[in-house]
Amino acid sequence: MSVPIKKLPPNAKGQVRYRFVVDVGAHPSTGKRRQVTRTFGTLREAKGEYAHITHRRYEAAAVPFDGRTLDEWLDEWLARKAEDLEESTVYSYTVTLARLRGMLGHIRLQDLAEDDVEEWMKWALREGRVRGGKAGTGLGVASVEMSLARLKEALDRAVARRLVEVNVAREVKVPRNHRKAERRTKTVNPPWNLQEVRAFVDAVKNDRLYAAFLLSLMGLRPAEICGMRWADVDLDRATLTVHRTRTLMGNKVVVEKDTKSLAGERRLPLPDLVGAALADFKATQVIEKLAAGERYEDNEYVLVDRLGRALNGRQLRERAYRVMAESSLRRVRLYDARASCFTYLANKGVPDHLLARWAGHTDVRTTKRC
Template identity: 30%
Template sequence: MTAARPAPSRRSRTRANGDGTIYQRKDGRWEAAGYVLAPGNTRKRVRVYGATRGDAMTKLTEKIAASNRGFPIAAADSTVSAYLAYWLDGVAVHHLRENTHTRYAASIRLHINPGLGVKKLARLTARDVRTFLDGLRTTCQCCAQGRDSVRRSCCAIGQCCGKQLSPLTVTYVHAVLKSALEHAVREDELPRNVARNVKTTTPRPRRFQPLTAAEARQLLQSAHTDRLHALYELALRTGLRKGVLLGLHWADLDLDGGTASVCRSLQRTRSAGLTHLPTKTQASERRIALPTACIRALHGHWERQEEEREGAGADWKTSGLVFTTTAGGPLDPANITRHFRGLLNRAGLRRIRFHDLRHSTATLLLEQGVDLVVIKELLGHAHIGVTASDYAHVRLRLQRQAIDTLNNALNTENDDSGDPPSAARVR
């Protein structure tokens, strides 16, 4: 009589070679372990944990997949620079826009690695991070990054320029470090995010001076004969971002219905050059109403573009874009910036950024008493708090109107009865 075979243990499940092992611990958590590529072209056994078998397996699979793509898997006993290299090229690259990834890489290369790169990740403390950030605020960056020795200037010749990082840049570097360490906590490499325990002062936002209504009219009048007149009409009357304006296609416009669909942005990236990307946030994808002046300007722009198409002949590049070069290709955002500076000079206006046209739109709408919710939808902000914080300032004239309104309400000379309101009317 053949004895019954015992049921297979959950610890004895066989897996393919290289897939690692997985089992349930006595504390109820699941532990998965496997070999991955480590710094120095070596192999290292790593362990990950999860509340369920699937959670642990997913974490291990991600590490092995990154290892197979050639990315070293940094662990807690790795240096900060080794972990940041893994996080930047193996994790963040899948969640960030290319231009944002480039800025993260620059912050790590120029600031974090020189200051904290040699420290062990597991031994990094909040004091280390605080000392590092304080150094960024007070240290001459020419000397810290070795620029003076290469250029034979600054500290190398005994004449330190004292060039320090702005508070906004220090806050940005801190945010990059926090994001990287937060991922280490999620992967159970660190028990806590020491960078999150360091509090930094919130930098004051840049005080921009939007165009007044008179300045805005002056700008549009100067742009009336400009080839890109319709672009400036849209920028000032709708508040669309520069990338969104350059990414508009004629198919996105309904000139008969007076609407425009915002669904993409034209950006220059290092790898692909000028390319279309999704809008900044999901809330940025929206349909907006077009003012009559914009519709009229777009009709004129269409006629001008048709003339340019006929003049270019076979050299015309069919792109479907609203705003193009004279040959039909996409416009470079940097060229628009230079073109805008020339327009400001011709109009006799002070120097502002192109993005300040968007701020001018919102401020002028606020001055006209437009509700903040309507401005939020027009600008495509994800939350009304963003709109409220960005445009909390009002001009002195608007403040004066508010104060005068309150004074009129409190002026007892205009009160016929002089009696306080009855309790029945107080709510």
């Protein structure tokens, strides 16, 4: 049987291309005939894709009819996934998939086509933002790729369960030109240098959250600081144990859990400067507890407000950004400034081997090169 591949005349660049049009079966709901057109630079590629499509078409006939929509399948798939995922990860999956449900969710799972997914991707890159920025503007490449990754994962499972024959999202990718364009326009905000770290530390020396800011500068994540209890701080032995995180999910729900991995659990030595700041903070909380009386919430978290109520990462960041604005400092993530902070602490007399532990380096020389 001959393969209906047509050789096209050379284009403006003198390139010869090969094209075919092939039936991909009738539409399951309407019975309307469906065709796809593919063009390739070599005859070999065209033949390979033609064989792949026709093989898929014949196999698809063996898949039983299923009426569920993509929305319904995503709900079912996510419910199964949730049994083996952290609550915050399930939330992330939910938000990521929500980006494509509005345009694709109503489509019957077996009717979903590669063109549908391609069209969603183009729309998302062009005007798909509904939160986290100006509505109606394009989503970033990373956000679109994350949604595609989750969709591909869900459709892989649908293939495994014989609900659909192929994963129609498998070959959908953000165009390289779009990636390059985003990189060219993306503003890179470098972390603070030593002088900026020094200016920030001077600005917060009398701030109630001075100790928390120092821990952030040294590389603890906001969720790790928020999850820390005084039982994790040994001021006599000058050590700090990190083994819990406390995360704000969707700016509404607080989730407390163990660190993601064993590598995240660590005991760190406290430099004298940081230990003294924590000791002062603990003494301050004793005074605040006496002043508040019965209104005080004694929950043993390190990072609390004047009534003992645990603070979250958003509140910590907002306070830090407020100090930056008041001090005319560039707005950065404190975590990103840790290399300059280590230099600052080294100049304050903190031994290199203590800083190496915080940096996660086994060789002190590596830390000194930062």
